[in-house]
Amino acid sequence: MPSHETDAELERLRRAVAAGDYDAVERCLALLERRAGDFERAGDDVAAIDALSEAESLQWRIGTWATGSGEGLASMWHVYELMLSRARAEQRLAARTTGPESEQHREAAEALIERVRADPNGLGVELLKKSRSR
Secondary structure, rough: OOOOOOOHHHHHHHHHEHHHHHHHHHHHHHHHHHHHHHHHHOOOOHHHHHHHHHHHHHHHHHOOOOOOOOOHHHHHHHHHHHHHHHHHHHHHHHHOOOHHHHHHHHHHHHHHHHHHHHHOOOHHHHHHHHHOOO
């Protein structure tokens, strides 16, 4: 992954998350999402995918803290948004590569989209509709 201005802060947050600092989880998630956007704008979809994947893992963790009142559904919506962002990055990589590498990225994108679509609460279908209308 290329150097980024937030590398030191991300490492500090990762250590805090590993030590059980719950507040650091959300700060780390926000930083990873910002980094993913920076990498995407710079055309580095591989680094964007890495950041989005780590952000998704943190969002899953946050979702386990849901206590009701739709918190769990809101958390899943965010997970699916991250998954679809990864799928778009995989699609861009598939378009820029050839042969088996392109196929691997295309399959990764399709698998992510299918996981979103398969949500048992229908959130995935709604999010896919929304993302297509953009």
